Amino acid sequence: MQPTNRPRKACDLCYTRKIKCDGQQPQCSNCVNYKTVCTHAARSRKWKPKAQQNVQRSDAEEIRSLQAQMQQLQVELAEYREQDKALVTPTPSQDMLISDEFIDAENSTNSMKLPPLQQTMHMTGIFLNTFNSMMPLFNPDSLLRLIGETYAVQPRQRNPVSWAAINVVLALACHQMPDDSEMNSECGIASDYIKKAQSVIWTVTLGETGILNIQTLIGMAMLLQTANDTTPALVIISAAMRLIHKMGLHNRLSTEHLSLIEQRQHAYVFWLAYIVDKDLSLRAQQPSVQLDDDIDLDLPMELPGVCNGDSEAGIVTTVDGNTGLNYLLARIQLANIQGNVYDHLYSTRASKRTPEERKISRERIVRALDDWKASIPSDFNGANVVTTTSNNPSVAAFFCILHTRSLLCLSLITRSHAWDEQWVGSIREYGRGTQALQLPSEWTAMVGEARNYMILYEQVHQRHSWLRWFAACTYMSAMVLLTANNLNDSQHADFAQDTDRIERALVWFQEHFKEKPCKMSAMLGDVCTEAVEAMKQRRANNVAGAVEDIWLTGFIGDKGAIW
Structure with missing residues (x-):
């Protein structure tokens, strides 16, 4: 039985943007917020029989439809630009010559403009071939369809969630x-695009909950976690995790009714949120939102196979094709270890345990981290990955993040990271000769990992400034580890190269931390500068002593021959 035609309660703004209308008169709350006239003139969508709603078009029809839609979009966009030019009064200011597609974030809630379609499609292609191929946040087909639908309507009629995404x-x-x-x-x-997305974060978070809302929030958190202050990213990923729980994405039962492709994408979205949640938890020393015991999902490698381009998301292969790695799976497994480091070593609960219990937990986490490292082929370690993946240069930055988090875990487990005042102070006293240096049992492995990481970071960070704060703490920890190693053993084979790395890192450190000075950063800079002089002096003394020993041995040998 077909439903009867009844007056639509939602106003035109709420109806076109698909947001809840409270029906207040003379203006609903949303019309007040968006500063628009509250009208009820727009035509309602025609109801279709259920049989027609379930009919799916073939792939060929879908492609033809999208192509026609794109052509129509370009025509409409040209008309919109002409309308905008007629409405805007030109000013002599150079700043006003910037394209009206790039507007201030405060005005974007009203206009929701985007760059030209051709530019958006070009940038979307870059996103899909780089970031999304490693961290599959969106299904490619769904994303392209979303872009087509968004550009098909005027800016003021766009869905805020789609626009933010x-x-x-x-x-x-x-x-x-x-x-x-x-x-x-x-x-x-x-940063301009981030501000625009943040301008509608209230709608994204509190509007009608869907997978797109969660994807948008996760993407925001991924972007904001590269900043020095992690607070915004922490707040946003917490909101994303709550929406995930609301939709039940952490439980396989919630997606049983979906197609295999949709199940896969829902699982990807959950695991990406899990990675960000555990990562920020360890960095900020705050509890994570997701409990490991409350997850009932397959890992990516165990998901049902789907024959499309999305099935190989997260897979990296070396340039010779001989070695491969499931990068997404490696990040998920490392995120689990990151969560354990905080929960069992740094949380309030951990502080209440006995020293023996903490020791047992520490040993268990170290074993898990060692097993994880053993699963990463040597072709993908810090010293090699730039060369072995030269066919895909964007991969190196992702492996820089991977090794950043691995070394961070190890330095936090052993309490030998750059921001541990006791550890840094002990290096200063050892350099002055007033105290012995207590090295962790994993010292040799730590030094090798720190050296490889510094090699990778120096190759990558100059091309990608967003890595600066995202990896700065680990880079400094690696510098401190190499400094301590040079002080402890001035005769090792890599002394000269490591000294060069330390000095380059010190220059970088002093330059970048001028913006965010603090007591600990000042102490760290002073300690490392002093330690560099001390280790060079020890090296010179050892070389002089070795030369003297060789000379004396030769002299005595020559005398013996004469005698």
């Missing part, structure tokens, strides 16, 4: 472009 994609694409490339300057700045 596209801005997140554009910001993530900016991160994948080298800082010195011409393409980067033409495509805008990531």
